[in-house]
Amino acid sequence: MLVRRSLRYPFLLAMTSLHLQLLSGLANNPSDPKNVNHHASRSTVKLKIIVICLGVVAVLAFSVFLFKLWQRKKREEQHARLLKLFEDDDELEVELGMRD
Numbered sequence: 001m002l003v004r005r006s007l008r009y010p011f012l013l014a015m016t017s018l019h020l021q022l023l024s025g026l027a028n029n030p031s032d033p034k035n036v037n038h039h040a041s042r043s044t045v046k047l048k049i050i051v052i053c054l055g056v057v058a059v060l061a062f063s064v065f066l067f068k069l070w071q072r073k074k075r076e077e078q079h080a081r082l083l084k085l086f087e088d089d090d091e092l093e094v095e096l097g098m099r100d
Contacts, residue, residue, distance in 0.1 A: 021046070
């Protein structure tokens with residue numbers, strides 16, 4: 001839980017900074033002939049930044065999903081080994097005549 005809280009604040013700071021950058025880009029007057037090309041190039045740069053950020057988030061989410069899947073698989077394998085261990089002990093007790 002402590003790790004999540006410590007990661008929350010840099011994430012919020014980054015998202016706030018990105019939103020402020022986007023809002024400042026909207027403040028330019030695109031009808032001014034001098035700013036038309038400049039505004040268009042800023043928009044493409046901002047769009048590229050947003051796409052890259054979404055890509056990084058998608059890769060991180062996929063990595064977390066794969067890690068959780070791997071953990072579940074390992075846990076199921078350990079549980080199966082544990083059940084087999086106790087199952088083998090029961091058969092051994094029956095063979096030795098310790099149980100019916």
